[in-house]
Amino acid sequence: MNETTLRRLLLGIAVIGLVLGLALRHVAPIATGSGVVWTIATLPVLLALAISILREFWAGRVGVDAIALVSMTAALLLGQPLAAVVVAIMYAGGTVLEDYARGRAERDLTALTDRSPRVAHRRIDGSQETIDVGAVRVGDELLVRAGELVPVDGKLLEASASLDESAVTGEPLPERLMAGDALRSGTINAGEAFSMQATALAENSTYAVIVNMVAAAQTAKAPFIRMADRFAMVMLPATLLVAGLAWYVSGDPIRALAVLVVATPCPLILAAPVAFIGGVARAARGGILMKGSAALEALADARTAVFDKTGTLTHGGADLIDTDVAPGRDPEVLLRLFASLEQASQHILAEAVTLAARKRHLTLAPPSGVREHRGAGLEGTVEGAAVQAGSRSLVLGDKPLPLWAEPGERRYHGQPVLRVYLSLDGSLAAIFTLGDSLRADAVSALADLRAGGISRFVMLTGDGRTAAERIAAALDIDEVVAEASPADKVATVRAENAAAPTLMVGDGINDAPALATATVGVAMGARGATASSEAADVIVLANRLQPVADAVRIARRAKAIANQSVVAGLVLSGIAMVFAAFGMITPVAGALLQEVIDVAVIVNALRALGDGTFPDWLSPAGRRKADVRNRKQPT
Numbered sequence: 001m002n003e004t005t006l007r008r009l010l011l012g013i014a015v016i017g018l019v020l021g022l023a024l025r026h027v028a029p030i031a032t033g034s035g036v037v038w039t040i041a042t043l044p045v046l047l048a049l050a051i052s053i054l055r056e057f058w059a060g061r062v063g064v065d066a067i068a069l070v071s072m073t074a075a076l077l078l079g080q081p082l083a084a085v086v087v088a089i090m091y092a093g094g095t096v097l098e099d100y101a102r103g104r105a106e107r108d109l110t111a112l113t114d115r116s117p118r119v120a121h122r123r124i125d126g127s128q129e130t131i132d133v134g135a136v137r138v139g140d141e142l143l144v145r146a147g148e149l150v151p152v153d154g155k156l157l158e159a160s161a162s163l164d165e166s167a168v169t170g171e172p173l174p175e176r177l178m179a180g181d182a183l184r185s186g187t188i189n190a191g192e193a194f195s196m197q198a199t200a201l202a203e204n205s206t207y208a209v210i211v212n213m214v215a216a217a218q219t220a221k222a223p224f225i226r227m228a229d230r231f232a233m234v235m236l237p238a239t240l241l242v243a244g245l246a247w248y249v250s251g252d253p254i255r256a257l258a259v260l261v262v263a264t265p266c267p268l269i270l271a272a273p274v275a276f277i278g279g280v281a282r283a284a285r286g287g288i289l290m291k292g293s294a295a296l297e298a299l300a301d302a303r304t305a306v307f308d309k310t311g312t313l314t315h316g317g318a319d320l321i322d323t324d325v326a327p328g329r330d331p332e333v334l335l336r337l338f339a340s341l342e343q344a345s346q347h348i349l350a351e352a353v354t355l356a357a358r359k360r361h362l363t364l365a366p367p368s369g370v371r372e373h374r375g376a377g378l379e380g381t382v383e384g385a386a387v388q389a390g391s392r393s394l395v396l397g398d399k400p401l402p403l404w405a406e407p408g409e410r411r412y413h414g415q416p417v418l419r420v421y422l423s424l425d426g427s428l429a430a431i432f433t434l435g436d437s438l439r440a441d442a443v444s445a446l447a448d449l450r451a452g453g454i455s456r457f458v459m460l461t462g463d464g465r466t467a468a469e470r471i472a473a474a475l476d477i478d479e480v481v482a483e484a485s486p487a488d489k490v491a492t493v494r495a496e497n498a499a500a501p502t503l504m505v506g507d508g509i510n511d512a513p514a515l516a517t518a519t520v521g522v523a524m525g526a527r528g529a530t531a532s533s534e535a536a537d538v539i540v541l542a543n544r545l546q547p548v549a550d551a552v553r554i555a556r557r558a559k560a561i562a563n564q565s566v567v568a569g570l571v572l573s574g575i576a577m578v579f580a581a582f583g584m585i586t587p588v589a590g591a592l593l594q595e596v597i598d599v600a601v602i603v604n605a606l607r608a609l610g611d612g613t614f615p616d617w618l619s620p621a622g623r624r625k626a627d628v629r630n631r632k633q634p635t
Contacts (some may be wrong), residue, residue, distance in 0.1 A: 004099050010045045011092035017041020018085050038081035045088040046072050065091075066236050071260035075587060078253055083587035087261055090595040097602055116207055117185055120151035123195070133202045140198045144189045153200040154183045162191030206541075209289075239263040239577070246581035254587065258580035262590035263573055271565030271605040278608030279558025287541040288551045295537035298520035299555035301501045305446075305454045306493055306514070308506035309461035309471055312524055313545070314436045316507070318349050318418065320356040322433040324408040334430040336362040338389055338422050340382045344370040349418065349434055377420070388423045395421035396428060405431055416467040436467070438474055441546045446475055448549035452556065454503075458496060460489050460514070489514040505548055522548055558608040569601040 018041065021034035049069050056065075068091045075084035117133045121143040128143060133151045136142065141157070144150055150163070162174045165187045174190040177183070183196055186207030202208060239260060247256035276293035283290055290296050310316045325331045339357035342350040344367050357364060367387075370380035377390010388395055401409060408431055412419060417435035421428060439445075446457060458479045461468050465482040472480045481492050493514045496502040504511070504518035515521030515536045523536035524543075540547045576593055579585045585593065 004096075006048065007092060007095045007099060010048055011089065011096050013044050014041050014085055014088040014092055018089060021082070021085070035079075035081040038085040039076060042072055042076065042081065042084045042088045045092050046076075049091065067239050067260060067263050070240070071257065071263075071587075074253075074257050074260060078257055080254070080257060080587055083257065083261065083591065086588050086591040090591045090598075093595060094598050097599065117149045117151040117202070121145070136198050136202055138198055138200065142196050142198060143193060144196060145193045146189055146191065148189050150183050150185050150187045150189065150196070152185045152198045152202050153205040154196040154198045156181050156183055156194065156196055158194040161189065161194040164188040164190040209539075235263065242577055242581060250583065252583065255581060255583050258583075258585050258587045258590045259577050261587045262576040262580050262585065262594050271569060271601040272562045274602060274605040275558050275562035275565060275608040278561075278606060279554055282558070282609050282611075283551055283554045286547060286550055286554075288547050288554070289539045289541065290551070290555075291537050295520060296555045296558060298501065299503060299522075299538060299552055300559040302503040302520060302552065303454060303500040304456040304458065304496050304502040305449055306458045306460050306496055306502060306504045306518065308489075308504075308511050308514075309459055309463060309468055310436060311507040312505055313442050313459065313471055313475065314438055316436065318352040318434045319437040320352065320432060321417070321435050321437045322408070322412075324405055324431040324433075326402065326404055326427075326429050329429050331430070332360060332362060334422060334424075335360065335432075336364065337382050337385065337387050337424070338420075338430070338432060340364045341367045341370070341378060341380050341387045341389055343367060344380065345372060345378055349420075352434060353420075353432070386425050388426075389420055392419070392421050395423050402428060408433070415470060416464065436471075438471055439545050441544050442475060445545040445549045448546070449552060450476065452549065452552050454552065456496075456500070458492070460484055460492055460504075486511075486513050490517050493517045503552075505545075522551065561605060561608045565601040565605045568604070569597055572597045572600075 017037050021037040021041070024037060025034040046069065049065060049072075053066055053069060068087065072084045072087050072091075075081070075087060119130055120133050120136050120140075122129050122131050122136065123141045123143060136152050142151060142154065156177050156179055159179050161177050163177055163183070164174045165184070182199075184207070185202070185205035243256040243259040246259050247253050273293070276296055279296050280290050280293060283296070290299070307313050320335075323331050323335070325334060335353075335357055339354045339362065342353045343364060354364065365383050367380040367382050370378055372378040373390060373394055376394040377388065379386070379388040379390075381387065405428070409419075412433055415435070417433050420432045420434065422430045422432065450457070456479075457475070457477050458481065459468060459472050459475075459477050460481045462484055463482060465480070468480050468482040481488070484492065489511070490513045493502060493504050494517055497517070497519055501519040503520045503522055504514050505522045505524065506512075506515055507524035511523075515523060520538060521536035522538045522540060524540055524545075538551055540551070573594065576585060576590065576597070580590050
């Protein structure tokens with residue numbers, strides 16, 4: 001029998017005993033038997049609690065549950081079996097309620113584990129076999145059918161595929177991937193069946209990392225919770241002292257019993273774990289994985305944010321960041337011709353150009369007569385036009401720049417960008433600028449972080465100062481540290497830690513030491529379980545920066561809710577103890593009052609699962625939508 005079942009059984013025995021005793025009290029001939037029934041119903045709870053306390057004491061821990069043991073024992077010794085059975089019900093009910101609250105808070109985390117990939121369809125010599133996902137080896141060719149989970153990390157072998165990554169990254173819309181793109185285990189095939197090649201074993205794939213982190217989140221304790229446990233130990237002698245003073249001053253032991261009853265159990269222990277686990281679960285729904293409650297608390301306390309540049313604030317690759325076009329020319333037509341020509345190139349930038357065209361939904365044409373000039377560019381024919389793309393010397397030779405191109409040349413002079421010149425039929429038509437571009441959500445994410453309490457921003461990069469300052473100019477950055485080695489990054493983060501709790505956000509292998517040094521490390525893990533993800537406390541699975549701001553907001557809200565629940569619970573319990581000490585609350589009424597307090601703080605702690613907003617059906621807009629739907633229903 002597991003502990004949850006045992007707790008429910010004990011609660012059932014106590015409730016049945018209370019009801020049966022009340023029934024016997026109304027039957028005159030056997031009215032005295034009600035006390036015996038209540039005592040018998042209390043003893044199983046008392047015995048189970050005593051065993052639990054002894055087990056905790058043997059492990060070197062003393063919990064506030066000891067107050068419940070003392071209050072039930074005192075009630076029985078003082079001839080108050082009704083108070084004893086009510087306390088037993090309240091204690092057992094509290095444990096069942098805590099089980100429910102924990103289960104509710106962990107449901108999203110458990111759901112992630114439950115949907116782990118189980119099988120894979122492997123292709124060997126033209127045949128297909130279904131195997132356990134643990135039997136997949138690197139290099140295996142796998143078939144993923146429509147609606148199935150991607151079993152392991154791999155790369156796409158088909159021309160394209162549609163993947164639903166919502167369970168992993170929190171992104172609501174399916175993503176279209178192209179041949180050679182990386183696939184992550186745990187995502188769902190939202191289109192036709194496709195073939196893939198495994199690039200990692202199941203235990204090293206993205207979803208296995210998620211499952212391992214979920215296990216850590218469910219078992220690790222935050223410093224706040226450990227502090228709560230220690231504070232709870234002070235409650236036992238404090239409660240006994242107040243109860244003893246009430247008995248001494250009044251001469252009435254029932255007052256002491258009432259004080260013990262209203263202090264059983266302590267909301268400090270019940271509320272904090274529920275709120276923190278709720279925050280971790282809420283973050284997981286948004287594709288943010290936290291390695292336990294300690295990571296959430298550290299994130300909530302952060303005041304300084306240190307960002308790596310390449311791959312974190314920027315995309316970390318060559319992107320089309322600007323286009324200068326000759327007067328009378330259409331930029332999209334020129335980009336389509338440029339990308340069409342680049343289809344024939346093996347240059348590393350060709351993919352960036354063709355991707356930029358696809359994002360604009362441009363239809364590319366097949367080039368012909370393509371000739372590549374190594375290190376300079378290429379030329380060919382696209383739709384009957386002679387197209388040449390490459391360096392200035394290849395396209396223009398000794399000719400001067402036209403007037404329309406001079407502002408762009410001055411703008412990017414000395415910048416770490418690549419300028420590609422495009423001519424049509426021998427005439428310069430456009431200049432395309434490629435470089436490492438700022439993430440689209442970087443400005444808004446940093447603004448949200450500052451609004452959420454991060455007061456200082458530092459950019460930390462191994463790139464040159466010119467490149468770093470170009471990116472920092474678009475952001476609200478307080479300090480730029482450029483040309484930094486991994487050792488320099490660690491030293492910078494250590495210095496920031498000394499001034500204020502610091503979060504470090506990075507994505508590369510060279511960021512791992514700095515992530516481990518920071519108060520809390522946040523890894524941009526969209527590219528897989530890299531060394532930076534291993535070193536970090538928080539992993540953002542989406543390829544966006546906004547989840548970092550969301551993680552801080554969720555963490556601060558969860559900790560604030562935990563604080564609210566603890567403070568409110570202790571204040572209410574303290575007030576009730578004072579009233580009980582003055583004889584204004586009976587033991588039975590005190591037990592009922594304490595259960596109301598416990599329910600209130602746990603319900604408040606469960607708010608950490610939400611966003612802090614009303615459900616749609618409670619909002620005015622949601623009610624209007626419901627009214628419209630109701631009017632459309634046939635009568």
